Amino acid sequence: MSSDPSAASVAPARPRFGVNYTPRIGWFHAWHDLDLDAVGEDLRAISELGLDHVRIFPLWPLLQPNRTLIRPRALDDVRAVVDVAASVDLDVVVDVVQGHLSSFDFVPSWLLTWHRRNMFxxxxVVGSIAALVRELGARLDGAPNLLGLSLGNEINQFSASNHPDPNHLEVAQAEAWTRTMLDAARTAVPGGLHTVSNYDAAWFMDDHAFTPDQSASLGDATVVHSWIFDGTGQRYGARSYEVEHRAEYYLELARGFSPAPDRPLWLQEVGAPRSILGEQDVAWFVQRTVETAMDCPDLYGITWWCSHDVSTELADFPPLEHTLGLIDSHGRIKESGAALSEAVAAARHAPLPDPRGRAIELHVGPDPLLQRSAAAPGGSVFEEWMEASRAGERPTITVVRDHAPARAGDTRTGGAAATR
Structure with missing residues (x-):
């Protein structure tokens, strides 16, 4: 596979369904002293929900505690989890250089305080991160259930203007960083499906250096992370049409930027945040999110966030993080888990969707830093798409490239979701 858009991969005949794996015991701190028996119990429970893959998150500081030290034992631990997943019939996507998970940052000390350097x-630094991608990929290459590597769980948040300590960079530098990491992944795992896992600032924030064009042309599928706490739920309400169709809209927005008509679209993160939804809304939201996403052609898959609740014994998490799992911290299937299992079973037999209907135009300027906010919740394109969808038009989005020079001061900034 290639990051060249002319060689983009094609979506599978049927979408895949999986979950982002959060260990039940110890959360991601479980990587410090890995218990493969506990991992096996977790993954078996996921498989029994009828899911076919997991996305896993080895912690960057444990893999690479020094810029020139990549720990062989840590790489072995990742391979061991991949092998356990194979024993319960689960394929695996391995996230490398995730850096940020559920409001906590996992950045190695050699990039912080007295050693502060720009990670992008x-x-x-870039060469050392690429070396980690290559070495971990090489350790995983040959695992029959390895789907590929996802690069940086929302790591673009470290460059965002609303970050408390941003790593400043330009659009060309963001693209160069992404290409470097994808090249490293492909060197190590030539046959893998390798993707870039940006959060929605890349799609909605006008001054963000990671752009929709990068997400839609680099890597082997276009990845979106759809969260209704990005302003959608706050603006329109928990049971609103906009919340119900949020992920579907996001996938069609991603399609609009794609240079290849059949490029796979991957809903790699979506969850049911109780900061927006009441418990009585959760099963409805799970089922409708799957159903509406299934109306998008070229869907590679849906990977839910997340497998297990964060235990309330762990401190300082935002409250919603203790409720996002499909399985609770005692190992019991929750209503959301049962709802996803039912929705997936139905989706596996649903007819594949017809091509989408009317294309809503999103005008973007010659400078890729401009005009993305029109697509954000509350923006003109978002509103027009939702209105057309209500009318039964099954709209998509087409990007129109305007070539007039930007006016001085025309730098609107769109709202972007809090990162995960």
Whole structure:
């Protein structure tokens, strides 16, 4: 596979369904002293929900505690989890250089405080991160259930203007960083499906260096992370049409930027946040999110966030993080887990969708930093799409490239979701 858009991969005949794996005991801190028996119990429960893959998150500081030290034992631990997944018939996507999970940052000390360096532009740092991608990929290559690598769980948040300590960079530098990491992944795992896992600032924030064009042309599928706490739920309400169709809209927005008509679309993160939804809304939201996403052609898959609740014994998490799992911290299937299992079973037999209907135009300027906010919740394109969808038009989105020079001061900034 290639990051060249002319060689983009094609979506599978039927979408895949999986979950982002959050260990039940110890959360991601479980990587410090890995218990493969506990991992096996977790993954078996996921498989029994009828899911076919997991996305896993080895912690960056454990893999690479020093810029020139990549721990062989840590790489072995990742391979061991992949092998356990194979024993319960689950394929695996391995997230490398995730950096940020559920409001906590996992950045190694050699990039912080007295050693502060730009993780995206410093040549030595970029080379060392690419070395980690290559070495972990090489350790995983040959695992029959490895789907590929996802690069940086929303790591673009570290460059966002609303981050408390951003790593500043330009659009060309963001693209160069992404290409470097994808090249490293492909060197190590030539046959893998490798993707870029940006959060929605790349799609909605006008001044963000990671752009929709990068997400829609680099890597082997276009990835979106759809969260209704991005302003959708707050603006329109928990049971609103906009909340119900949020993920579907996002997938069609991603399609609009794609240079290849059949490029796979991957809903790689979507969850049911209780900060927006009441418990009585959760099963409805799970089922309708799957059903509406299934109306998008070229869907690679849906990967739910997340497998297990964060235990309330762990401190300082936002409250919603203790409720997002399909399985509770005692190992019991929740209503959301049962709802997803039912929705997936139905989706596996649903007819594949026809091509979409009317294309809503999204005008973007010659400078890729401009005009993305029109697509954000509350923006003109978002509103027009939802209105057409209500009318039964099954709309999609087409991107119109305007070539007039930007007016001085025309730098609107769109709202972007809090990162995960």
């Amino acid at each position: 532009t410093d040549p030595e």
